[in-house]
Amino acid sequence: MDVIIHKIHQLTPSIRAFELISANGSDLPAFDAGSHIDVHLKNGLTRQYSLSNCCSEQHRYVIGVLHDENSRGGSRCIHQDYREGDHLNIGTPRNLFEIHSKTQKAVLFAGGIGITPILSMAYRLKHQQIPFELHYFVRSHEMIAFYGNLTEHFPEQIHFHIQNQSETQCEMSKVLEEVAPDRHLYVCGPAGFMQFVMDSAQQAGWSDEQLHQEHFVAPQIDQSQNEAFTIEVLGSDRKIEVSAHQTATQALLEHGFDVPVSCEQGICGTCITRVVSGTPDHRDVFMTDEEHALNDQFTPCCSRAKSKILVIDLA
Numbered sequence: 001m002d003v004i005i006h007k008i009h010q011l012t013p014s015i016r017a018f019e020l021i022s023a024n025g026s027d028l029p030a031f032d033a034g035s036h037i038d039v040h041l042k043n044g045l046t047r048q049y050s051l052s053n054c055c056s057e058q059h060r061y062v063i064g065v066l067h068d069e070n071s072r073g074g075s076r077c078i079h080q081d082y083r084e085g086d087h088l089n090i091g092t093p094r095n096l097f098e099i100h101s102k103t104q105k106a107v108l109f110a111g112g113i114g115i116t117p118i119l120s121m122a123y124r125l126k127h128q129q130i131p132f133e134l135h136y137f138v139r140s141h142e143m144i145a146f147y148g149n150l151t152e153h154f155p156e157q158i159h160f161h162i163q164n165q166s167e168t169q170c171e172m173s174k175v176l177e178e179v180a181p182d183r184h185l186y187v188c189g190p191a192g193f194m195q196f197v198m199d200s201a202q203q204a205g206w207s208d209e210q211l212h213q214e215h216f217v218a219p220q221i222d223q224s225q226n227e228a229f230t231i232e233v234l235g236s237d238r239k240i241e242v243s244a245h246q247t248a249t250q251a252l253l254e255h256g257f258d259v260p261v262s263c264e265q266g267i268c269g270t271c272i273t274r275v276v277s278g279t280p281d282h283r284d285v286f287m288t289d290e291e292h293a294l295n296d297q298f299t300p301c302c303s304r305a306k307s308k309i310l311v312i313d314l315a
Protein backbone atom coordinates (compact mmCIF):
# COMPACT_ATOMS: atom_id res chain seq x y z
CA MET A 1 0.00 0.00 0.00
CA ASP A 2 1.36 3.38 -1.01
CA VAL A 3 1.14 6.05 1.71
CA ILE A 4 2.58 9.52 2.22
CA ILE A 5 4.31 10.75 5.33
CA HIS A 6 2.00 13.64 6.07
CA LYS A 7 3.66 14.86 9.28
CA ILE A 8 6.64 13.95 11.44
CA HIS A 9 6.54 14.88 15.12
CA GLN A 10 9.65 14.77 17.31
CA LEU A 11 8.14 13.36 20.52
CA THR A 12 11.31 12.85 22.55
CA PRO A 13 15.02 13.19 21.68
CA SER A 14 14.90 9.66 20.21
CA ILE A 15 11.25 8.99 19.30
CA ARG A 16 9.43 10.37 16.29
CA ALA A 17 5.78 9.92 15.35
CA PHE A 18 5.07 9.50 11.63
CA GLU A 19 1.58 10.36 10.48
CA LEU A 20 0.74 8.39 7.32
CA ILE A 21 -2.08 9.12 4.89
CA SER A 22 -3.21 7.31 1.78
CA ALA A 23 -1.37 8.35 -1.39
CA ASN A 24 -4.61 8.38 -3.41
CA GLY A 25 -6.69 10.27 -0.86
CA SER A 26 -8.96 7.35 0.04
CA ASP A 27 -9.59 5.98 3.52
CA LEU A 28 -7.03 3.54 4.89
CA PRO A 29 -8.07 -0.03 5.82
CA ALA A 30 -9.69 -0.25 9.24
CA PHE A 31 -7.67 -1.59 12.15
CA ASP A 32 -8.15 -2.67 15.77
CA ALA A 33 -6.28 -1.40 18.80
CA GLY A 34 -3.00 -3.29 19.19
CA SER A 35 -2.43 -3.65 15.43
CA HIS A 36 0.85 -3.10 13.66
CA ILE A 37 1.87 -2.55 10.06
CA ASP A 38 4.81 -3.83 8.06
CA VAL A 39 6.86 -0.92 6.72
CA HIS A 40 8.97 -1.73 3.65
CA LEU A 41 11.94 0.61 3.82
CA LYS A 42 14.03 1.95 0.97
CA ASN A 43 17.08 0.05 2.26
CA GLY A 44 15.28 -3.24 1.61
CA LEU A 45 14.40 -4.01 5.23
CA THR A 46 10.87 -4.64 6.48
CA ARG A 47 10.00 -3.57 9.98
CA GLN A 48 6.85 -3.73 12.12
CA TYR A 49 5.51 -0.66 13.86
CA SER A 50 2.45 -0.48 16.09
CA LEU A 51 -0.35 1.92 15.27
CA SER A 52 -0.81 4.39 18.09
CA ASN A 53 -3.82 6.41 17.00
CA CYS A 54 -7.47 5.71 17.71
CA CYS A 55 -8.81 2.88 15.58
CA SER A 56 -11.94 4.88 14.76
CA GLU A 57 -9.69 7.02 12.51
CA GLN A 58 -9.40 5.86 8.93
CA HIS A 59 -7.85 8.97 7.40
CA ARG A 60 -4.43 8.26 8.93
CA TYR A 61 -2.13 5.81 10.67
CA VAL A 62 0.28 7.07 13.33
CA ILE A 63 3.39 5.06 14.18
CA GLY A 64 6.02 5.88 16.77
CA VAL A 65 9.61 4.95 15.95
CA LEU A 66 12.47 4.86 18.43
CA HIS A 67 15.87 5.69 16.95
CA ASP A 68 17.56 2.69 18.52
CA GLU A 69 21.32 3.03 19.02
CA ASN A 70 21.60 -0.72 18.39
CA SER A 71 19.47 -0.46 15.26
CA ARG A 72 19.89 -3.30 12.76
CA GLY A 73 19.16 -0.69 10.09
CA GLY A 74 15.40 -0.19 10.32
CA SER A 75 14.89 2.62 12.79
CA ARG A 76 18.04 4.42 11.60
CA CYS A 77 16.77 4.38 8.04
CA ILE A 78 13.32 5.71 8.85
CA HIS A 79 14.73 8.46 11.08
CA GLN A 80 17.47 9.57 8.71
CA ASP A 81 16.17 8.89 5.21
CA TYR A 82 12.52 9.92 5.32
CA ARG A 83 11.00 13.40 5.32
CA GLU A 84 7.47 14.79 5.30
CA GLY A 85 5.96 14.28 1.84
CA ASP A 86 7.93 11.09 1.11
CA HIS A 87 6.12 7.96 -0.01
CA LEU A 88 6.28 4.79 2.02
CA ASN A 89 5.23 1.25 1.14
CA ILE A 90 3.33 -0.45 3.96
CA GLY A 91 1.29 -3.62 4.54
CA THR A 92 -2.28 -3.75 5.79
CA PRO A 93 -2.67 -3.76 9.58
CA ARG A 94 -2.37 -7.06 11.43
CA ASN A 95 -3.17 -7.64 15.06
CA LEU A 96 -1.23 -9.94 17.37
CA PHE A 97 -2.10 -7.96 20.49
CA GLU A 98 -5.88 -7.73 20.59
CA ILE A 99 -7.98 -6.54 23.49
CA HIS A 100 -9.48 -9.74 24.89
CA SER A 101 -13.25 -9.90 24.42
CA LYS A 102 -13.79 -10.68 28.13
CA THR A 103 -11.97 -7.56 29.31
CA GLN A 104 -14.26 -5.66 31.69
CA LYS A 105 -11.45 -3.80 33.44
CA ALA A 106 -7.90 -3.31 32.21
CA VAL A 107 -4.51 -2.33 33.43
CA LEU A 108 -2.11 -1.15 30.76
CA PHE A 109 1.67 -1.10 31.29
CA ALA A 110 3.97 0.67 28.86
CA GLY A 111 7.74 0.95 29.06
CA GLY A 112 9.45 3.50 26.78
CA ILE A 113 8.51 3.03 23.11
CA GLY A 114 6.01 0.37 24.24
CA ILE A 115 3.51 3.19 24.67
CA THR A 116 2.63 3.02 20.93
CA PRO A 117 0.16 0.07 20.92
CA ILE A 118 -0.87 0.85 24.50
CA LEU A 119 -2.00 4.35 23.49
CA SER A 120 -4.24 2.92 20.78
CA MET A 121 -5.67 0.48 23.35
CA ALA A 122 -6.39 3.34 25.73
CA TYR A 123 -8.41 5.14 23.05
CA ARG A 124 -10.35 1.96 22.37
CA LEU A 125 -11.08 1.15 26.01
CA LYS A 126 -12.24 4.69 26.68
CA HIS A 127 -14.50 4.58 23.64
CA GLN A 128 -15.99 1.29 24.89
CA GLN A 129 -16.32 2.77 28.40
CA ILE A 130 -14.24 -0.04 29.88
CA PRO A 131 -12.51 1.17 33.07
CA PHE A 132 -8.74 1.06 32.88
CA GLU A 133 -5.55 2.52 34.26
CA LEU A 134 -2.45 3.22 32.23
CA HIS A 135 0.98 3.03 33.85
CA TYR A 136 3.80 4.48 31.77
CA PHE A 137 7.37 3.83 32.89
CA VAL A 138 10.21 5.98 31.58
CA ARG A 139 13.69 6.87 32.77
CA SER A 140 13.24 10.64 32.64
CA HIS A 141 10.58 13.23 31.97
CA GLU A 142 11.98 14.13 28.56
CA MET A 143 11.53 10.51 27.44
CA ILE A 144 7.73 10.59 27.74
CA ALA A 145 6.26 10.14 24.25
CA PHE A 146 2.74 11.33 23.37
CA TYR A 147 2.64 13.39 26.58
CA GLY A 148 0.02 15.82 25.19
CA ASN A 149 -2.29 13.01 23.98
CA LEU A 150 -2.02 11.15 27.26
CA THR A 151 -2.72 14.08 29.55
CA GLU A 152 -5.47 15.50 27.33
CA HIS A 153 -7.43 12.29 26.68
CA PHE A 154 -6.68 10.20 29.77
CA PRO A 155 -6.18 12.61 32.68
CA GLU A 156 -7.82 10.20 35.15
CA GLN A 157 -6.23 7.00 33.85
CA ILE A 158 -2.62 7.98 33.17
CA HIS A 159 0.07 7.40 35.81
CA PHE A 160 3.62 8.36 34.91
CA HIS A 161 6.41 6.49 36.68
CA ILE A 162 9.73 8.25 36.41
CA GLN A 163 11.98 6.62 38.91
CA ASN A 164 14.53 4.03 39.83
CA GLN A 165 13.90 0.31 39.71
CA SER A 166 13.15 -0.35 43.39
CA GLU A 167 10.44 2.33 43.43
CA THR A 168 9.05 0.84 40.22
CA GLN A 169 8.84 -2.63 41.78
CA CYS A 170 7.03 -1.27 44.80
CA GLU A 171 4.47 0.69 42.77
CA MET A 172 3.89 -2.19 40.35
CA SER A 173 3.11 -4.57 43.22
CA LYS A 174 0.39 -2.20 44.42
CA VAL A 175 -1.19 -1.98 40.96
CA LEU A 176 -1.19 -5.76 40.60
CA GLU A 177 -2.73 -6.40 44.02
CA GLU A 178 -6.30 -6.37 42.68
CA VAL A 179 -6.84 -9.65 40.86
CA ALA A 180 -10.28 -10.22 39.35
CA PRO A 181 -11.24 -12.66 36.59
CA ASP A 182 -12.53 -9.91 34.28
CA ARG A 183 -9.46 -7.69 34.78
CA HIS A 184 -6.92 -8.07 31.99
CA LEU A 185 -3.35 -6.82 31.85
CA TYR A 186 -1.62 -5.58 28.69
CA VAL A 187 2.08 -4.78 28.58
CA CYS A 188 4.49 -3.56 25.94
CA GLY A 189 8.05 -2.33 26.27
CA PRO A 190 11.62 -3.59 26.54
CA ALA A 191 11.96 -7.35 27.01
CA GLY A 192 13.27 -7.10 30.60
CA PHE A 193 10.46 -4.74 31.59
CA MET A 194 7.81 -7.03 30.14
CA GLN A 195 9.29 -10.09 31.80
CA PHE A 196 9.28 -8.28 35.12
CA VAL A 197 5.62 -7.26 34.73
CA MET A 198 4.58 -10.77 33.68
CA ASP A 199 6.50 -12.42 36.55
CA SER A 200 5.10 -9.96 39.09
CA ALA A 201 1.55 -10.49 37.84
CA GLN A 202 1.89 -14.26 37.98
CA GLN A 203 3.24 -14.07 41.52
CA ALA A 204 0.27 -11.86 42.46
CA GLY A 205 -2.12 -14.56 41.22
CA TRP A 206 -3.03 -13.41 37.70
CA SER A 207 -3.77 -16.28 35.32
CA ASP A 208 -2.07 -16.65 31.93
CA GLU A 209 -5.39 -15.92 30.15
CA GLN A 210 -5.46 -12.47 31.74
CA LEU A 211 -1.94 -11.51 30.67
CA HIS A 212 -1.17 -10.11 27.23
CA GLN A 213 2.12 -8.82 25.89
CA GLU A 214 3.54 -7.43 22.66
CA HIS A 215 7.18 -7.96 21.75
CA PHE A 216 9.13 -5.32 19.81
CA VAL A 217 12.46 -7.04 20.16
CA ALA A 218 12.98 -10.73 20.75
CA PRO A 219 14.70 -11.72 23.98
CA GLN A 220 18.43 -12.36 23.54
CA ILE A 221 19.25 -15.99 22.85
CA ASP A 222 22.62 -17.56 23.46
CA GLN A 223 23.80 -18.71 20.02
CA SER A 224 27.15 -20.06 21.20
CA GLN A 225 25.89 -23.65 21.48
CA ASN A 226 24.28 -23.70 18.01
CA GLU A 227 24.83 -26.89 16.05
CA ALA A 228 24.52 -27.53 12.34
CA PHE A 229 21.54 -29.50 11.08
CA THR A 230 20.05 -30.62 7.79
CA ILE A 231 16.81 -29.53 6.17
CA GLU A 232 14.98 -31.62 3.62
CA VAL A 233 12.26 -29.91 1.64
CA LEU A 234 9.22 -32.10 0.97
CA GLY A 235 8.95 -32.89 -2.73
CA SER A 236 12.58 -32.05 -3.40
CA ASP A 237 15.58 -34.38 -3.17
CA ARG A 238 17.83 -31.59 -1.91
CA LYS A 239 19.57 -31.78 1.46
CA ILE A 240 20.33 -28.32 2.82
CA GLU A 241 23.00 -27.96 5.46
CA VAL A 242 22.34 -25.20 7.97
CA SER A 243 25.64 -24.29 9.57
CA ALA A 244 25.92 -23.22 13.20
CA HIS A 245 26.47 -19.66 12.05
CA GLN A 246 23.49 -19.16 9.79
CA THR A 247 19.72 -19.24 10.08
CA ALA A 248 17.54 -21.78 8.31
CA THR A 249 16.11 -19.01 6.09
CA GLN A 250 19.62 -17.97 5.03
CA ALA A 251 20.53 -21.55 4.14
CA LEU A 252 17.26 -22.05 2.25
CA LEU A 253 17.77 -18.83 0.32
CA GLU A 254 21.29 -19.87 -0.67
CA HIS A 255 19.77 -22.99 -2.20
CA GLY A 256 17.09 -21.09 -4.10
CA PHE A 257 14.18 -21.60 -1.67
CA ASP A 258 12.54 -18.33 -0.75
CA VAL A 259 10.71 -18.16 2.59
CA PRO A 260 8.83 -14.89 3.24
CA VAL A 261 10.31 -13.08 6.24
CA SER A 262 9.57 -9.85 7.99
CA CYS A 263 10.87 -9.34 11.53
CA GLU A 264 13.60 -12.01 11.22
CA GLN A 265 13.59 -12.50 14.99
CA GLY A 266 10.63 -14.73 15.79
CA ILE A 267 8.10 -12.05 16.62
CA CYS A 268 5.74 -11.69 13.68
CA GLY A 269 4.98 -15.23 12.43
CA THR A 270 5.46 -14.34 8.75
CA CYS A 271 7.90 -17.18 8.12
CA ILE A 272 5.98 -20.00 9.85
CA THR A 273 6.66 -23.21 7.97
CA ARG A 274 5.10 -26.68 8.30
CA VAL A 275 7.34 -29.34 9.80
CA VAL A 276 6.74 -32.84 8.44
CA SER A 277 9.23 -34.72 10.60
CA GLY A 278 12.06 -33.99 12.99
CA THR A 279 12.01 -31.83 16.12
CA PRO A 280 12.38 -28.07 15.91
CA ASP A 281 14.27 -26.07 18.50
CA HIS A 282 11.72 -23.27 18.88
CA ARG A 283 13.22 -19.84 19.52
CA ASP A 284 10.34 -17.57 18.56
CA VAL A 285 7.98 -15.66 20.84
CA PHE A 286 5.15 -15.76 18.31
CA MET A 287 3.73 -19.23 18.89
CA THR A 288 2.23 -20.40 22.18
CA ASP A 289 3.77 -23.11 24.35
CA GLU A 290 0.99 -25.44 23.18
CA GLU A 291 1.82 -24.73 19.53
CA HIS A 292 5.50 -25.31 20.20
CA ALA A 293 4.74 -28.65 21.84
CA LEU A 294 3.01 -29.89 18.67
CA ASN A 295 6.29 -29.50 16.74
CA ASP A 296 4.37 -29.39 13.46
CA GLN A 297 5.59 -25.93 12.42
CA PHE A 298 8.53 -23.64 13.15
CA THR A 299 9.92 -20.19 12.40
CA PRO A 300 13.00 -20.68 10.21
CA CYS A 301 14.13 -17.06 10.65
CA CYS A 302 15.37 -17.86 14.16
CA SER A 303 14.43 -21.39 15.23
CA ARG A 304 16.69 -24.37 14.67
CA ALA A 305 16.46 -28.16 15.08
CA LYS A 306 16.97 -30.51 17.98
CA SER A 307 17.05 -33.46 15.59
CA LYS A 308 19.79 -33.91 13.00
CA ILE A 309 17.27 -33.64 10.15
CA LEU A 310 14.15 -31.50 9.78
CA VAL A 311 11.79 -32.22 6.91
CA ILE A 312 9.71 -29.18 6.02
CA ASP A 313 6.91 -28.39 3.58
CA LEU A 314 7.32 -25.14 1.64
CA ALA A 315 4.29 -25.71 -0.60
Ligand code: FES
Residues within 6 Å of the ligand: 260, 261, 262, 263, 264, 265, 266, 267, 268, 269, 270, 271, 272, 284, 286, 299, 300, 301, 302
Ligand atom coordinates in the same frame (compact mmCIF):
# COMPACT_ATOMS: atom_id res chain seq x y z
S1 FES B 1 10.09 -13.44 10.04
FE1 FES B 1 8.95 -12.85 11.79
S2 FES B 1 8.80 -14.74 12.88
FE2 FES B 1 10.10 -15.22 11.25
